[in-house]
Amino acid sequence: MTGDKFKMVREGLWDNNVIFVQNLALCPLLAVTGSATNGLGMGLATTAVLIASNALVSGTRRLVPGEIRIPVFVLLIASVVTLVDMVMNAWLHEMYKVLGLFIPLIVTNCAILGRAESFAFRQPVRSSLLDGLMMGLGFTFGLVLLGAVREAVGAGTLFANARLLLGEGFRGLEMTLIEPYRGFLIMALPPGGFLVLGFLIAGKRIVDRRLAVRPAVEAAVAERA
Amino acid sequence: MKGSRPVMTSEAALGRSPGKGFLLQVSARVAAALGAFWRKAPELRHRLDYQAGLLAGFALLTTLLLGLGDLATRHAIEARLDEDMTSSLRQVLPSEVYDNDPLRDTVTIPDTLGDTGQAETRIHIARKAGRVSAVAFKTIAPDGYAGPITLIVGIDRNGTLLGVRVVAHTETPGLGDKIELGKSNWILSFAGKSRDKPGAARFKVKKDGGDFDQFAGATITPRKVVKAVWNALGFFERHQAEWLGAGEVAHGSGRPAGAVE
Numbered sequence: 215m216t217g218d219k220f221k222m223v224r225e226g227l228w229d230n231n232v233i234f235v236q237n238l239a240l241c242p243l244l245a246v247t248g249s250a251t252n253g254l255g256m257g258l259a260t261t262a263v264l265i266a267s268n269a270l271v272s273g274t275r276r277l278v279p280g281e282i283r284i285p286v287f288v289l290l291i292a293s294v295v296t297l298v299d300m301v302m303n304a305w306l307h308e309m310y311k312v313l314g315l316f317i318p319l320i321v322t323n324c325a326i327l328g329r330a331e332s333f334a335f336r337q338p339v340r341s342s343l344l345d346g347l348m349m350g351l352g353f354t355f356g357l358v359l360l361g362a363v364r365e366a367v368g369a370g371t372l373f374a375n376a377r378l379l380l381g382e383g384f385r386g387l388e389m390t391l392i393e394p395y396r397g398f399l400i401m402a403l404p405p406g407g408f409l410v411l412g413f414l415i416a417g418k419r420i421v422d423r424r425l426a427v428r429p430a431v432e433a434a435v436a437e438r439a
Numbered sequence: 440m441k442g443s444r445p446v447m448t449s450e451a452a453l454g455r456s457p458g459k460g461f462l463l464q465v466s467a468r469v470a471a472a473l474g475a476f477w478r479k480a481p482e483l484r485h486r487l488d489y490q491a492g493l494l495a496g497f498a499l500l501t502t503l504l505l506g507l508g509d510l511a512t513r514h515a516i517e518a519r520l521d522e523d524m525t526s527s528l529r530q531v532l533p534s535e536v537y538d539n540d541p542l543r544d545t546v547t548i549p550d551t552l553g554d555t556g557q558a559e560t561r562i563h564i565a566r567k568a569g570r571v572s573a574v575a576f577k578t579i580a581p582d583g584y585a586g587p588i589t590l591i592v593g594i595d596r597n598g599t600l601l602g603v604r605v606v607a608h609t610e611t612p613g614l615g616d617k618i619e620l621g622k623s624n625w626i627l628s629f630a631g632k633s634r635d636k637p638g639a640a641r642f643k644v645k646k647d648g649g650d651f652d653q654f655a656g657a658t659i660t661p662r663k664v665v666k667a668v669w670n671a672l673g674f675f676e677r678h679q680a681e682w683l684g685a686g687e688v689a690h691g692s693g694r695p696a697g698a699v700e
Contacts, residue, residue, distance in 0.1 A: 274497075276477065276480055276481065277476075277477070277480045277484070277493060278484075278493065279484035279485060279489075279490055279493075281490060282490045282493065282494055285494060286493075286494065286497050289494075289497050289498060289501050290497070290501065292501075293501035293504055293505055296505055296508070297504070297505065297508045300508050300509065300511075300512040300516065301508070301512060303512065303516050303519065304512035304515035304516045304519065305512075305515060307519040307522075307523075311523075399611075399614070403611075
């Protein structure tokens with residue numbers, strides 16, 4: 215059981231990462247990752263939606279026949295997204311002003327429907343909650359990483375405006391890396407998102423290959439000895 | 440159904456004294472019905488009427504959920520929007536020109552000429568000792584480079600701009616977004632200008648022979664903002680009488696309310 219859980223954590227964060235492996239949800243990805251803070255906000259909002267929609271889909275799967283599962287998923291996901299939208303507008307208003315346009319678009323994030331279909335509809339509530347959390351965190355990790363690279367190269371800052379999302383206490387997180395910096399416009403625009411995403415996916419492949427080679431080499435060395 | 444009896448009796452009781460007992464009984468029965476439904480669901484799930492009913496049930500439940508969410512957040516959202524508007528108003532109306540609450544002191548003016556980009560423009564009125572000293576309203580430049588640009592303008596009673604700020608836009612980061620105060624001081628150059636000063640010919644960006652700077656690499660954005668502000672001033676002039684007259688306290692100066700100085 216613990217092995218299963220560890221595997222789910224690993225799947226969500228790395229092995230089956232929504233962005234780097236499943237290549238899903240590229241629309242919000244490219245649109246909001248102009249800065250690390252926006253990536254974090256979008257990632258957390260999506261995580262909240264994923265956890266809630268996974269739980270609802272899993273909790274009602276006994277009632278829902280396969281024939282009408284998709285409309286039911288869509289209803290549940292759309293409602294959860296609308297609730298998150300209203301809650302953010304009410305209580306995270308500064309962040310909402312930045313991300314507002316993209317929050318309703320979480321509905322169209324295929325990763326959420328994908329997890330409902332391929333995981334939550336077949337698994338108990340607790341596993342679905344964990345899966346939603348881990349897939350969401352993996353997504354958030356990808357968004358923040360992409361946002362951080364684009365922000366650092368594009369504007370020379372890191373986590374600018376983090377206090378709007380996390381509160382005044384996190385002002386220390388805001389960094390100016392290069393000053394004065396004239397900016398590198400293409401990084402702030404969608405093409406920059408594609409470029410950075412390409413490099414990050416390539417980077418992940420390299421890391422994976424190294425990780426796969428090392429045990430093999432060690433095994434070979436052990437055999438010779 | 441035999442089970443329906445307790446409800447009948449409690450309904451009768453309700454007529455006399457609505458109590459908690461009734462609600463408890465109803466919720467217990469609803470819970471029992473849901474439990475039975477939950478147990479029987481696997482046998483029923485292939486029936487068409489079950490599927491239709493289930494979809495309807497889900498639609499009903501999610502609607503209920505959204506209604507509750509709306510109730511819970513509506514008040515807070517309105518308060519946030521008011522805060523946004525108040526802070527915008529503070530930026531374009533200097534605090535010394537008013538002692539009322541311009542957020543609540545409004546008139547709405549329908550105008551189909553489209554000078555403010557809206558069918559109805561809500562005018563926020565600033566008064567000092569009851570006398571209208573300035574107004575502020577939102578105006579939309581519908582034709583920005585990447586989409587509409589929403590501005591708020593503050594204009595004193597003589598038609599001179601007190602300030603202009605960008606409320607919302609989707610212009611290119613690094614180029615067109617210099618219209619934001621956070622990125623550049625450009626937007627401050629409107630203060631003190633009016634229709635007569637510098638006049639129609641020079642109320643343009645420099646590239647078009649006017650007084651306002653454009654940005655390197657972005658001419659369209661400032662051009663459209665300048666045009667929207669010019670149109671807003673025209674709107675102000677056309678409707679001046681309507682709000683300068685609104686609730687104006689007579690001062691006995693002999694000058695008719697709403698006169699253009």
